[in-house]
Amino acid sequence: MRILSGIQPSGKLHLGNYFGMMKPAIELQSEGQAYLFIANYHALTTSSSPDALRAATHDVALDFLACGLDPEKTVFFRQSDVPEVTELTWLLSVVTPMGLLERCHSYKDKLARGIPANHALFAYPVLMAADILAYQSNLVPVGKDQKQHVEVTRDIAVKFNNQFGEVFTIPEPSIRESVAVVPGLDGEKMSKTYNNHIELFGDEKETKAKIMRIVTDSKGLHEPKDPQTCNVFALYRLFASEDDCREMENLYRNGGYGYGEAKKKLFATMWEYLAPFRVKRKHLESDSAYVESVLAAGKERAREEAAKTLAAARMAMGL
Numbered sequence: 001m002r003i004l005s006g007i008q009p010s011g012k013l014h015l016g017n018y019f020g021m022m023k024p025a026i027e028l029q030s031e032g033q034a035y036l037f038i039a040n041y042h043a044l045t046t047s048s049s050p051d052a053l054r055a056a057t058h059d060v061a062l063d064f065l066a067c068g069l070d071p072e073k074t075v076f077f078r079q080s081d082v083p084e085v086t087e088l089t090w091l092l093s094v095v096t097p098m099g100l101l102e103r104c105h106s107y108k109d110k111l112a113r114g115i116p117a118n119h120a121l122f123a124y125p126v127l128m129a130a131d132i133l134a135y136q137s138n139l140v141p142v143g144k145d146q147k148q149h150v151e152v153t154r155d156i157a158v159k160f161n162n163q164f165g166e167v168f169t170i171p172e173p174s175i176r177e178s179v180a181v182v183p184g185l186d187g188e189k190m191s192k193t194y195n196n197h198i199e200l201f202g203d204e205k206e207t208k209a210k211i212m213r214i215v216t217d218s219k220g221l222h223e224p225k226d227p228q229t230c231n232v233f234a235l236y237r238l239f240a241s242e243d244d245c246r247e248m249e250n251l252y253r254n255g256g257y258g259y260g261e262a263k264k265k266l267f268a269t270m271w272e273y274l275a276p277f278r279v280k281r282k283h284l285e286s287d288s289a290y291v292e293s294v295l296a297a298g299k300e301r302a303r304e305e306a307a308k309t310l311a312a313a314r315m316a317m318g319l
Contacts, residue, residue, distance in 0.1 A: 001032030004137035004171070006039040006079065006128075009056035010046060013063050014197035015270075016182040016190030019238055024141050026068045028174075034074040035135045035302065036064070041079045041086070041127060045110075045120045061291050063200060066281035075305075077298030079131065084306035089123075089130040091313050095159045096126050105148055113193065129153040134306040136169040144181070147173050164316040167309070182238070186215050187231045201281060204271065211267045216259040225252040225259075232259060236266045239273040 005025040007017065025036055038060050040053060047053045057078060069076060079085065101107070104125055111117055132140055132153050140150050150173040157168040181189050184196030191197060198210050214231050227233040227249045237245050248265065251257035284291060 001138045002135055002169075003028050003032050003034045003139045003141065004036075004132050004135055005034070005141050006037045006042075006131055007060060008039045008043045009053065009060045010043055011056055011192050012199045012201070013060065014190055014192065014199050015235070015238070016184070016197060018067065018200050019182050021141070022064065022067055024174075026064075026074075028139070028141060029070060029073040032139070035137065035305075036069065036074050036076050037079045037082075037131065037302070038077070039079045039131070042124065045118070045124060046115065058288075058291070061295060062281055062284050065284055065291065065294065066201075066277045068277075071294045071297065075298050075301045077295055077302045081295070081299040082134070082302050082306050084303060084310045085127070085130045085134050088134055088306070088310050088313060089127045091310075091317060092129055092133070092156050092160065093123065093126050094317070095163055096129075096156050097159075100152060100155060101125060104152065106146075125149050125152045126156070129156045132171050133157055133168045134309050135302070136305070136309060137171045138169060139174050140171050141174045144175060147175060160313075164313075167312045167316050183231045183234050185210060185213055185231075200274070201278060207271070208267045211263050211270075212260070214263060214266075219259075221258040222255050224255040225257070227252040230259075230262075232262045232266055236262070236269060239266075239269045244269070 038057050040057050128149050154170055157170050184190035186196045219225050
């Protein structure tokens with residue numbers, strides 16, 4: 001089984017990125033041949049600074065390696081290091097109906113947020129399809145908001161196969177409902193766009209200050225509280241053991257336990273959980289040569305597979 005995941009280098013990664021994509025992807029690397037790429041081509045639709053993009057790409061590589069990505073189990077690479085994908089995008093565009101792209105939620109959402117319309121933004125799902133199909137991926141772990149792109153990929157692959165022959169594996173999306181949405185400081189989905197995020201490797205003082213600003217209801221210290229509707233508890237359960245979660249649930253329901261104490265407990269538990277990752281990341285920061293060697297090795301393995309798929313697609317289309 002081949003598993004394909006990608007993430008944009010659009011800034012410092014946050015807890016939503018970790019639980020929504022990074023952790024599931026790292027766990028899946030033991031269940032099959034994993035391909036994980038840093039989607040810097042995709043990031044060009046919103047990035048305007050070359051230096052910032054390069055720095056963010058390097059940071060993403062550091063973050064994944066620090067959090068447990070194993071280069072022996074995962075083909076880890078930069079999207080831009082595999083030029084076969086861009087040629088495959090053009091071949092796929094030949095069979096992609098305009099109406100299919102016009103119905104994509106992501107394009108409409110970005111326009112609504114004021115991002116200028118351009119071809120790259122509109123054709124984003126075709127590049128994503130090429131990313132998935134180039135490696136004959138069987139499984140694609142995605143959040144709920146990205147499920148449609150996998151469905152579009154399936155539609156494109158089926159249409160290509162019907163017209164030119166069986167070239168592409170039809171991928172399946174994998175959605176983990178329990179961590180599909182990680183709440184931000186305001187209770188909405190954690191996102192840099194909403195400026196409600198908590199950085200994965202943020203400064204200790206700043207991280208604690210953010211956690212103390214998490215929005216809660218107005219119930220007083222002595223009132224019983226509902227952990228199932230609390231943003232603090234929703235984040236706490238991502239880091240804490242089952243026993244610790246039950247303990248906090250009881251404290252909430254019994255009353256006499258304030259949100260301030262819950263936030264302090266959340267910070268302490270989160271900071272301890274991420275401690276081994278911080279140590280490893282600090283070490284990697286001083287060994288850029290190793291990080292680049294991992295990406296270089298991943299590039300070679302990714303290109304080898306993508307070249308096979310591209311050659312099959314070209315032959316099927318008469319090129």
